[in-house]
Amino acid sequence: MTVQTAVAPPALRLQLEQPDDAALVDALIARAFGPGRHTKASERVREFATFAPDCSVCAWGSESRGSPDGKGAGRLLGAARMWRITVGGEPATFLGPFAVEQGERNAGFGARLIARACEAAQAAGESHVVLVGDEDYFSRVGFSAAGGREVILPGPVDQRRVLVRALKADAGLLSGAVGPR
Numbered sequence: 001m002t003v004q005t006a007v008a009p010p011a012l013r014l015q016l017e018q019p020d021d022a023a024l025v026d027a028l029i030a031r032a033f034g035p036g037r038h039t040k041a042s043e044r045v046r047e048f049a050t051f052a053p054d055c056s057v058c059a060w061g062s063e064s065r066g067s068p069d070g071k072g073a074g075r076l077l078g079a080a081r082m083w084r085i086t087v088g089g090e091p092a093t094f095l096g097p098f099a100v101e102q103g104e105r106n107a108g109f110g111a112r113l114i115a116r117a118c119e120a121a122q123a124a125g126e127s128h129v130v131l132v133g134d135e136d137y138f139s140r141v142g143f144s145a146a147g148g149r150e151v152i153l154p155g156p157v158d159q160r161r162v163l164v165r166a167l168k169a170d171a172g173l174l175s176g177a178v179g180p181r
């Protein structure tokens, strides 16, 4: 007789980014992208966009980083930041940077981070999430280039990489220039 042992999914806590997390998130992003690897268009958006901590998510592993209270805050495994923008004057959110620590990839953490960040944006009443990325990856988590084809970013960008996910059933097509909110 074969005894089947259920394999538990890797422990992961998804939490909104707190002010104290910023330095760890910045360091993870720097490791993931290397210097100067952000697309110019995304960086320009973040220069004028408003950070949305209520929609930005950190993924923590269970491994303790040795906090003095003995509880252990865990190790940061990934992060997804969100920003408030407008597109053609309509409110929207912008996702990025988004990264998972090198040794932790391909375990579904990225997809779970995106799902949680979109859930938080939806709960905050947002109707669209815009990002610049590979459709091959982001189409798995609800984004499409079709939704982004009329979104004008500040600076040169391959329009096929401008992706949008609608968060409401009646959300219309975003159209126009990306601006501050």
Ligand SMILES: CC(C)(COP(=O)(O)OP(=O)(O)OC[C@H]1O[C@@H](n2cnc3c(N)ncnc32)[C@H](O)[C@@H]1OP(=O)(O)O)[C@@H](O)C(=O)NCCC(=O)NCCS
Residues within 6 Å of the ligand: 032, 033, 096, 098, 099, 100, 101, 104, 105, 106, 107, 108, 109, 110, 111, 112, 132, 133, 134, 136, 137
């Ligand atoms: C993109 C990233 C966040 C994905 O994190 P992850 O936790 O590995 O993602 P998931 O586990 O949800 O998905 C992994 C799957 O996506 C695929 N994938 C990863 N990046 C991809 C890309 N750019 N294009 C197409 N597929 C991609 C993997 O090959 C894997 O495929 P499989 O499920 O068929 O094996 C991670 O690779 C990363 O941090 N990369 C460096 C930073 C980066 O490029 N961020 C996105 C910029 S917009």
